Amino acid sequence: MENNKKHPYINVVVIGAGIAGLCTSYYLKKKKIDHIVIERGEIANTWNNERWDNFYLVNPNWAMKIPEFGFYSDHFPSKNPDGFLNKSEVVSYIKDFGNFIGSKIYVNENVENISKDENNYIITTSKRKISSKNIVIASGAFGNAHIPEMHKMLDRNSFQIHSSKYKNSNELPDGDVIVVGSGQSGAQIAEDLLDSGKRVWLAVSKCGRRPRRYRGKDSSWWNYKMGSFDKTVKDVPFEERWSCSSHTSGSRGGHDINLLNLYEKGLSLCGSIKDCKDNFVYMNNDLYKNIKFSDEYALNWAKNVDKYIKNKKLVAPKEEILADPRIKKTSLQSITKLDISKNKTSIIWATGFRYNFDWIDLDITDENNHPIQNRGITKYAGLYFMGLQWMYSSKSAQFIGVSEDAKYIVEEIEKKL
Structure with missing residues (x-):
């Protein structure tokens, strides 16, 4: 981290420490790209706090295709390909993946606003202000x-x-x-x-x-x-x-x-x-x-x-x-x-969710309040989305496909560094 004239500068900021944000962090770490992850609650916050106690995944274990942490890895908590992880197992699995990556993850820090000055994005959180040229918004698949x-x-x-x-x-x-x-x-x-x-x-x-x-x-x-x-x-x-x-x-x-x-x-x-x-x-x-x-x-x-x-x-x-x-x-x-x-x-x-990106001071949503993006890439250089439902494919927000989009986004970031 280095200081510019106004705020501490970080090369890449990932917002959200769910599976989408962590997969993004995984590929950034692999490419040795300096970054941090900011999470409003805890790692796997949505899974832990917005699922019922008897929740189980609908897709079987073999469909867990997380890099170095998928079903066929030594890290996976079950050996049954046709089994299904329950809520506590999913939460532990995501937290273990976060620890495995070893990136800087700042928890209990809510991102309240994103704006843009002449050169950088300004991220205002509940604890500080950060300047960055690259932001990956992985704040949830479905919204509020x-x-x-x-x-x-x-x-x-x-x-x-x-x-x-x-x-x-x-x-x-x-x-x-x-x-x-x-x-x-x-x-x-x-x-x-x-x-x-x-x-x-x-x-x-x-x-x-x-x-x-x-x-x-x-x-x-x-x-x-x-x-x-x-x-x-x-x-x-x-x-x-x-x-x-x-x-x-x-x-x-x-x-x-x-x-x-x-x-x-x-x-x-x-x-x-x-x-x-x-x-x-x-x-x-x-x-x-x-x-x-x-x-x-x-x-x-x-x-x-x-x-x-x-x-x-x-x-x-x-x-x-x-x-x-x-x-x-x-x-x-x-x-x-x-x-x-x-x-x-x-x-x-049980009436679903709606996106709300009012906390971003940029023209980034369409008439349906969905982010305007093409496989996570927006019209603003350095501003990306990750883990949205149907961001690119039907599996973009699922364990079976989220890492593919993360790899793609990180490769795009690398091209522009």
Whole structure:
């Protein structure tokens, strides 16, 4: 570190000590490029503080492709390629990777602002100001927790949290729970609550499901072989990139999540949320349509696997997924409203995330508030992003692909030094 006229100068500053920031630091260290990492909380902060206690990764261990720290390395905490890491294992794994890299990581230091003077970027943190010509923003894949504005219309005494704040059923008030949104997080949290003995409602949105295993292999393995992870922003239209993630689970060794199976175990299903007012949550009449979509998604996914097996002349066990006979319009009629005051119903909003880069005093976002970038490279020389969902490909924010983008970004930085 050396001083310029105004602030201490650092060649490269990486913001965020999650897996994206650490992979970036790994390649910077390999190329002996001077840098530091600044983290608002602790290493693996989001994984530790914004996941529920019984969280498991959805992709199997073999898909952990972190440089020198992947599944086939001596550092990996499991020898089972088809196993799934739980929350505490993921947190320890990322922290161990950070220690392995050995870079300067400053924790509990929040970056509050980034601006630019004539020559350098000025980074204002909760502890200091830093000058740099190169910044890699790896502050999270998804952004900030998003709860629809309609939640403000509910009674002020109602208990409401975002799914990122849910830890376990014991931390919720006594009474029922309604989970809003049936993507991966919503469906898994609903199952977790049901297993704990809670009476649970799930407001079902338009999300597909996929079997955990099919024709002898994990569904993630088939997706990997069929090139799903390698699809880039050039292959998939913008609106399709943000469709709901198909639900399955890595808990209990990996298993299917079929909402109708959970319904038979006691989960109450209703349509997606239309509105809220006082003590009432109002539902759309789309339960049948959304459950049918989920089932058709699984059927189409299986057909694509069958086609791939046939075209590649692979040997695989015979298996067939049939349309679920329980999906009948007459039996899948949603309630139209729910009085949350009757059974002291808590609400968990599994309604996703939104980017917010208002703390950067530069024109870096588009009309959707997404960063304007091309594989992490922005129009501002020396300003980069890392680890964004669909930054370049469908695996850009995942353990299976984040290191590829990190390597690319560091090579770009090296060219300009």
